[in-house]
Amino acid sequence: xxxxxxxxxxxxxxxxxxxxxxxxxxxxxxxxxxxxxxxxxxxxxxxxxxxxxxxxxxxxxxxxxxxxxxxxxxxxxxxxxxxxxxxxxxxxxxxxxxxxxxxxxxxxxxxxxxxxxxxxxxxxxxxxxxxxxxxxxxxxxxxxxxxxxxxxxxxxxxxxxxxxxxxxxxxxxxxxxxxxxxxxxxxxxxxxxxxxxxxxxxxxxxxxxxxxxxxxxxxxxxxxxxxxxxxxxxxxxxxxxxxxxxxxxxxxxxxxxxxxxxxxxxxxxxxxxxxxxxxxxxxxxxxxxxxxxxxxxxxxxxxxxxxxxxxxxxxxxxxxxxxxxxxxxxxxxxxxxxxxxxxxxxxxxxxxxxxxxxxxxxxxxxxxxxxxxxxxxxxxxxxxxxxxxxxxxxxxxxxxxxxxxxxxxxxxxxxxxxxx
Amino acid sequence: xxxxxxxxxxxxxxxxxxxxxxxxxxxxxxxxxxxxxxxxxxxxxxxxxxxxxxxxxxxxxxxxxxxxxxxxxxxxxxxxxxxxxxxxxxxxxxxxxxxxxxxxxxxxxxxxxxxxxxxxxxxxxxxxxxxxxxxxxxxxxxxxxxxxxxxxxxxxxxxxxxxxxxxxxxxxxxxxxxxxxxxxxxxxxxxxxxxxxxxxxxxxxxxxxxxxxxxxxxxxxxxxxxxxxxxxxxxxxxxxxx
Numbered sequence: 001x002x003x004x005x006x007x008x009x010x011x012x013x014x015x016x017x018x019x020x021x022x023x024x025x026x027x028x029x030x031x032x033x034x035x036x037x038x039x040x041x042x043x044x045x046x047x048x049x050x051x052x053x054x055x056x057x058x059x060x061x062x063x064x065x066x067x068x069x070x071x072x073x074x075x076x077x078x079x080x081x082x083x084x085x086x087x088x089x090x091x092x093x094x095x096x097x098x099x100x101x102x103x104x105x106x107x108x109x110x111x112x113x114x115x116x117x118x119x120x121x122x123x124x125x126x127x128x129x130x131x132x133x134x135x136x137x138x139x140x141x142x143x144x145x146x147x148x149x150x151x152x153x154x155x156x157x158x159x160x161x162x163x164x165x166x167x168x169x170x171x172x173x174x175x176x177x178x179x180x181x182x183x184x185x186x187x188x189x190x191x192x193x194x195x196x197x198x199x200x201x202x203x204x205x206x207x208x209x210x211x212x213x214x215x216x217x218x219x220x221x222x223x224x225x226x227x228x229x230x231x232x233x234x235x236x237x238x239x240x241x242x243x244x245x246x247x248x249x250x251x252x253x254x255x256x257x258x259x260x261x262x263x264x265x266x267x268x269x270x271x272x273x274x275x276x277x278x279x280x281x282x283x284x285x286x287x288x289x290x291x292x293x294x295x296x297x298x299x300x301x302x303x304x305x306x307x308x309x310x311x312x313x314x315x316x317x318x319x320x321x322x323x324x325x326x327x328x329x330x331x332x333x334x335x336x337x338x339x340x341x342x343x344x345x346x347x348x349x350x351x352x353x354x355x356x357x358x359x360x361x362x363x364x365x366x367x368x369x370x371x372x373x374x375x376x377x378x379x380x381x382x383x384x385x386x387x388x389x390x391x392x393x394x395x396x397x398x399x400x401x402x403x404x405x406x407x408x409x410x411x412x413x414x415x416x417x418x419x420x
Numbered sequence: 421x422x423x424x425x426x427x428x429x430x431x432x433x434x435x436x437x438x439x440x441x442x443x444x445x446x447x448x449x450x451x452x453x454x455x456x457x458x459x460x461x462x463x464x465x466x467x468x469x470x471x472x473x474x475x476x477x478x479x480x481x482x483x484x485x486x487x488x489x490x491x492x493x494x495x496x497x498x499x500x501x502x503x504x505x506x507x508x509x510x511x512x513x514x515x516x517x518x519x520x521x522x523x524x525x526x527x528x529x530x531x532x533x534x535x536x537x538x539x540x541x542x543x544x545x546x547x548x549x550x551x552x553x554x555x556x557x558x559x560x561x562x563x564x565x566x567x568x569x570x571x572x573x574x575x576x577x578x579x580x581x582x583x584x585x586x587x588x589x590x591x592x593x594x595x596x597x598x599x600x601x602x603x604x605x606x607x608x609x610x611x612x613x614x615x616x617x618x619x620x621x622x623x624x625x626x627x628x629x630x631x632x633x634x635x636x637x638x639x640x641x642x643x644x645x646x647x648x649x650x651x652x653x654x655x656x657x658x659x660x661x662x
Binding site: 004011015320323325326327407 | 489547599
């Protein structure tokens, strides 16, 4: 049965080449755009080096402080003091690490100004994140404790400073400080905001120790749990710890809120504009993403539905014959949906190939530094699922409408001497 | 009520010992649109015995095809009763109607209605596609047998457009008989063919009727072909006439 359906599907596609071209163009173009979107999402949220353990990692990314009258709020990443003093020894966790957000810094090398993103981390950061080392090793807890002026750099930075020669053991100067390179890692895509930087150095190499006294600053706490099952307890503990915070000047600021959240929850918060005092709404963010995808797919789908209706109605005679010989309406719906899914799968395959070129082209621009939009099996499966979904969406209505055709009318619609 | 057959005028339960394949009782068909009402059939009664070969004649627009469509379960009567092989069909669902069409009835059309995109073999296999338990191999074997029967076994890989009109109608007959239906409904099967080809097709139908015992109802304009059948029913303006 399937082979019979496929034979006729291919014949019909070949017969109306222009319709087929329009359909395939719409499908593949839509899929290219969606694949780029999905690839962006995947390279931001999907597990990948160095974020291989994000499934069991929480972060405290944003803190909100409010003044007594609640007329003023201060939202920023946390300060070193907040984490160091109130979040030590959290129960049920494996590791906790502090790191700063990546800041733009400058180096002067052979008369050239080199901008780099600099991130300060402790030693635990390198145990939570699984960087891929090309040379040397990570910053250690020792380095942090002793304020060693050591640095890990990415391969792009190594290239800028040392060509492609070995970098470990050599020094670089960043914002007026000299660091000895102890490790070189593969470039981390910009979209992986938590680990992303060009140069990583110990927190303790800050030019001043002022950061140690701040409740608000530019620090991110990462908490790695044995498994995600420990998240609820950790979140609860974080809330309990926040209640212990003493404010240096309670007349100025006397309330603080924050949440331990997953990386996706963090992005959901930004996407939905949820304030730090409220819990993130990942569901809402997903609905937003889904709605955007649906909206984007709507127009080509409606077009495809129209094309499909006229394409199928041309085959009224065939429908009449099949009904006469025992095809039920639902069998016919199945046949025509299958045909449409086949069409969309072909469109999907073209779309996948085009997506590859498009993603390569985007990766080559500096819009998302070090982005590696690869068509891995996961993206491929997303694409495939989208193609099938698209096929079902645009095929079901025409197939249903066609299946309602009265067999006698359908036969009357046939062309003399044969059925088209 | 006008009938042309003594069998119909008698109550069915008195036809002891005679198995009826098709029975229509007071069938009416009216096409209604917003403005007009067209009566296609009025008070049609018909009883066809198993293994009978009958023809239906009448001028264009007399309701012949409508009657055939109702017997073939492609159309439903506005009122009256349709009994096929002992089963009253009126309240059947789409799925059940499809099953009865698939298992009990084979259609032969004036314009053949072959699917040009499919080969002869694939066209013939169509009714078997809707039999759930049948394997591809079995389908091919049965299609081959049916094509043998109509003398076209050498054309299995041809496409309809590569065949003459007579050959196309033979393919259509093979398609109609491949599922071994008990009833064949032929709507002017020789109407698009010259007289020689028409005779060949009639010979085939007669052979099927005599050898396989298939009940055949044929709509025709051609009195010469109608004469070859056991009984002739005539329609005029949707009514049965003598």
